[in-house]
Amino acid sequence: MKIKKAEHMGFCFGVKNAVDCATKALDEESKIYSYGEIIHNQDVVELLANKGLIVINDIVGTIDKIDAKVLIRSHGVSKKIIDTLHENNIEYIDATCPKVKNIHRIVNKYSSDEYEIIIIGDSSHPEVIGIIGWINGKYHTINNFEEIKTLSIDREKKYCLVCQTTFNNNIFKEIVEFLNENDYTNIVVNNTICDATIKRQESCINIAANSDVMLVVGGKNSSNTKKLYELCKEKCEKTFLIENYREIPYKYIDKNTKIGITAGASTPDWVIEEVIQYVRESE
């Protein structure tokens, strides 16, 4: 059995920082609140919950009940949430990834200058919801190539385009190509896809193309993990998204199987190592 790991996989800078911030804070405090799950990984979520991390999904509506520090995860939050925390003198630890913060700055600046904002990404994803919360004016969200064609872009108006950090880089390129071909010079394009995402996407494709079975380790509700799964599935029919070693698809694996492994940005090394160890032991 041959196991090949993607060159770039697992924890990215932003997620590692958020987990480190939570761990450090919980060494000093008996409880802290996290706005949404800090990471799309159940094993890590449970570990932190046992140390005192309480997940809340509404800050503005429950502000009167918040009696400890609040941790803002790497996805970031809207300006309204930050303002509410300040107004109510609630201490918070801001673990928003700097790359997401950069998008907040861009949309805030351009929308204040009367640009309409176009966000490429999933409008129900917390990162995109947070980005929308920094826009002062009109915005549009699109989530695939087809939607840019149906968006009625007024050539007399100014637009600023940004992208969810984990968006598929190939689709983003297609969208930009379409805008260039149609001469939309009134759109300022910002490629805000994170390089950690691009590196993970690029390095999984080769491995998947040369594997009999491809294992994508990560949370099933993790956006970047799902993107890796989609990309691998195009190259390797037997691609599986697994959260941990308990979901290894043994029936497709024998001693001659070439196995490729990649992992989403919110998958800790120990979860990846466990998967590799259990696959090896099945030989």
Ligand code: SF4
């Ligand atoms: S994927 Fe990129 S943008 Fe998202 S948290 Fe990680 S480093 Fe930050």
